[in-house]
Amino acid sequence: MSAASLSAGADTPSAAELDWRPKSQLPDAVRDSLPVFCSGGYLPSGFGEDDSAVFGESPDGAAALQASGLNARYEIDRELYLQGDVQVRQGSFQVTGSEARYSQSAGQVSIQGPLVSRGDGFLLTGERAEYSVDSGRFDINTATFLLHGPEMRGSAGSLSRVDDSRVEIHDGMLTTCGPQQNDWAIVASEIELDQAEGFGTAKHVRLEVLDVPVFYWPYASFPIDDRRKTGFLYPQFGSSSAGSGAFIATPYYLNLAPHYDATFTPQYIHGRGLFNEVEGRYLSGLGETTLQLGYIDNDSAYADDNPAESGQRWALDASTRAAFGSGWNGYGDFSVVSDEDYLSDLNRSLEINQATHLQRKGGVRYQGQNQYFDVYLNDYQTVSDRIAQADRPYAQLPDVVYAGTAKAGVFEAELESQYTWFYRDNDTLTGLDKANGQRFRARPELALPMRALWGFSRPSVSLDYTRYELEDYSAGTNGFDRTVPVVEWDNGLYFDRQASLFDVPYNQTLEPRLYYAWADAEADQNYIPSFDTALQTFRFEQLFRPDRFVGGDRVGEANQLTVALTSRFNDLLTGAERARFSIGQVQYFEDREVTLFGEGGSDRSRSPLAGEVVLNPLQNLQIRSSGLWDPETGDTEEGRSQLIFHSEDYRYLASVGHSYSKGELDQSDIAAVLPATDRVSLIGRWVYDSDLDRTVGSLAGIEYNNCCWSVQVVHQNYLTDDQQLDSRILFQIQLKGLGGSGGSSTSISEAIYGFDERERRRFGTR
Incomplete structure (x- = not known):
């Protein structure tokens, strides 16, 4: 014109x-x-x-x-x-x-x-x-x-x-x-x-x-x-029952150089005082390092509730990643808080459960085509004082892992090995709980892999060897070892046929699988301390593993046969897997006598039926369900079901989930973002525990969008370490082209699947 x-x-x-x-x-x-x-x-x-x-x-x-x-x-x-x-x-x-x-x-x-x-x-x-x-x-x-x-x-x-x-x-x-x-x-x-x-x-x-x-x-x-x-970002404000009322934060971003920057966030919390957070990021030719620090000099509410404690509180979190080339990488993570209530009182996350242990880990890793090497130091801070000393994790100072694979003609040779020095302050403990020391474990394996288009067979033999050198050990000599021979034979067949459903051509497979495992382990291993060992949660994938323990301090005996069947439906037009059904069961030929101080033994001849169902009827809809059903009692032992849906533009988000573990857990989880109009959306999440007969987490909010600004107001309840529900209100205004506070949307993304992608598209460039 x-x-x-x-x-x-x-x-x-x-x-x-x-x-x-x-x-x-x-x-x-x-x-x-x-x-x-x-x-x-x-x-x-x-x-x-x-x-x-x-x-x-x-x-x-x-x-x-x-x-x-x-x-x-x-x-x-x-x-x-x-x-x-x-x-x-x-x-x-x-x-x-x-x-x-x-x-x-x-x-x-x-x-x-x-x-x-x-x-x-x-x-x-x-x-x-x-x-x-x-x-x-x-x-x-x-x-x-x-x-x-x-x-x-x-x-x-x-x-x-x-x-x-x-x-x-x-x-x-x-x-x-x-x-x-x-x-x-x-x-x-x-x-x-x-x-x-x-x-x-x-x-x-x-x-x-x-x-x-x-x-x-x-x-x-x-x-x-x-x-x-460099400059001020949008202020963040809201309220929290844990924070004794309203809070306001004014982040200031410092663009110090092309390869490092920082964000300083002073915030006033009513009833607590001035709380400061600093985040620094550094990018080098090797990788990125991030440092976060939170500090409040005099938390008046905390000092009132804990007269014997200082009102000075702080937290530190640091992480680094480095790529040295030729397959070598370095990494480090370190977290620490001043007291066990810091995460409940001052954390802005929407996570339902608070952390009980904060990890400090750093090391060097090599990943080659046929070799893997990792050496690191690993320690924890136990956040809750209510966790008994005997139940706190051991530090690994250090932990060295090596694994490799090599071809030997038609055979395949593998080696998995690990050396660990375990340490924990056990001065107040007695018996096996008092022990510290070194453990070396090696598992060489020789296998004969045979593969064809119609199936596979992989017989293998291995030797699980463990050596201990212990301190403050009272159950015998400080140095001893354990050797367990293991035989495995994994077999599978592939059958397929083509058909059509609703005028869509698809390929259906039928995949029977037989897996046999035998391991000759001594029945009584409870003279060995438990440094890092636990009983594995029984799942469908556990059907194809010889050992029911995770960690190196127990090796279970085995004489068992797994029978499983999987069927897949693949869309021939797109190649997508539209459905997968799997079911399997273990037949035990001998009793399981190896226990972890009483846990893990059994004399039943069959495992529960383990099953999985994965449905992808649409590109943006997925339904997953897995569970354990005991045919002897007719009871469901465990179950997990989840439906996840998002519209193509991510305006609609929905997820429904249920988790069940007999005698331990029975929780339902519903989350959704639903547009009420083109500009108004409702946001919600609800977590209900049937055993406790109470809500253990909730989120409710409203969002308004037009083409140049948006606003979110969210009320959230979350369960703290002391099993109490705290609440807070999060508020965010975003002006298109000038950025936003990040106050509520960042937190909602942690609670509702797909919300982060929705935020990216909401004011995306075009």
Whole structure:
């Protein structure tokens, strides 16, 4: 649209109005990328037009000035005057207007509007302008502007395009809302937009909501694209019963260098005081390191509840990852808190259960084609004082793991080995609980793998050898070993057929599997301490393992045969697995006498039936169910079912789950995000424990979106270490193009599957 087409008496459209189109008038590619809550969008500069000028580039000073109009008057070497449908161009600079006067001696072009200057990602309109032929500076009075990239529009008393990427605005306003929709705006006496650096600055700034001032800053800096920029982030605020009331946080981001940055977050918690958090990130050529620290000097609520304790509380979390090349990697994780209530009182996470042990682990790992090596130090902080010393984990100082595979003709040789020095402060304990020491374990194996398209067979023999050197050991000599021979034979067949269902061709497989395991282990191993050993939870995958213990301090005897059957349904059009059904059972030929201090033994001849069902009827719908059913008693021993659904655009999210363990756990979990309208969505999660007959976690909130801002308000209950329900309210406002607080959406993502992807798409670029 040219300025000449505007009648003198008509209201001149703003830059945003020139390029704004209702959703129905947008091309399919642009319309389909719009969120449902947007009523329209902008067409990029030159979209669908034959316009070769690029406004965002500096004009070439050597280029000739080109100008045209319906009427022209020229005084040689002095002045050129144009009138009617005026077009001025120099290099990449172009502008249209009603009149233009070019002074050759001054190198200045005066243009009368209504004028339009359009380019790559930028559009300006105004009443009159001055253009310097030598410097390329462009000054407009009574201007409006539009940046297509961030979809930021505004107006100004005067505007200066200083160079190819920098614009200065005086007495200006800017927003990312659509034309005639001033839901929010930044109004300032001076605004500078630097597209090269990706940020803007403003002086004497007012944030206006519906044209009503709500906040004032003497100076502000804000991003206009996704590059990092030092400055304040959006404040976070809400309330928490654990925090004794309301809290407000004002994060400040420090873009210190391209490879490291930091975020400092002071926050005031009513009833507790000033709480500070710092996060630093460092990126090197090897990898990334992150350090997080939380500190409150005098927590008045904690000091009142714990008179013997100081009100000074803190937490530290550090992690690092490094890639040295040639398969070598380094890693480290360290966490520590000042007291057991820190996570309940000051943690902002929506996790239902709080951690009981914080890990400190660091080491070096090598991953080759046929070899694996890992050496690390590993320790824990036990957060809860209520956990008995005998139940606390051992540190591994160090732990060295090596595994390798080699071909030996038709045979395959494997070796798994581990050396560990276990340590725990056991001064107050007695018996086996008091022992510390070293353990070496090696498991060489020789197998004969045979594979074909119709099946496989893999017989193998191995030797499970363990050596102990112990301290403070009272059950015999400090040094002893254990050797257990193991025989395994794994067999499977593949049958398949093709058919169709609802006119969709699919391939169905039938996969019977037989697995035999034999291990000759001594029945009484309870003279050995338990450093890291536990009884494995029985699942379908456990059907194909010879040992029922995890860890190295027990090796179970075995004489058993597993019979299992799996059937898959694969869509031949897409290749996707639409369904999988699996069921299996173990037949025991001998009693299991090896126990972990009384646990793990049994004289039953058959295991419960273990089954799995996985259904993927749609690309965005998955149903999973697994469980154990005892045919002797008719009881369900364990079960876990889950349905996960999301619409293609992630506007709809839903998950339903149920977890059951006989005599231990019976919980149901429901979560959903449901749009009530195009702009309003309801958010919820509920976790109910049938054994306790109570809610153990809940989340309820509402979200409003339009094309330039959104708000979330969430109320959440969560179970703390002392089995009490604490509650808090989280609140977030996000202004499109200026970022958001991250207060509630980050936390909701941890509670509801798919919410993080939904957030990414909600204000995604198009």
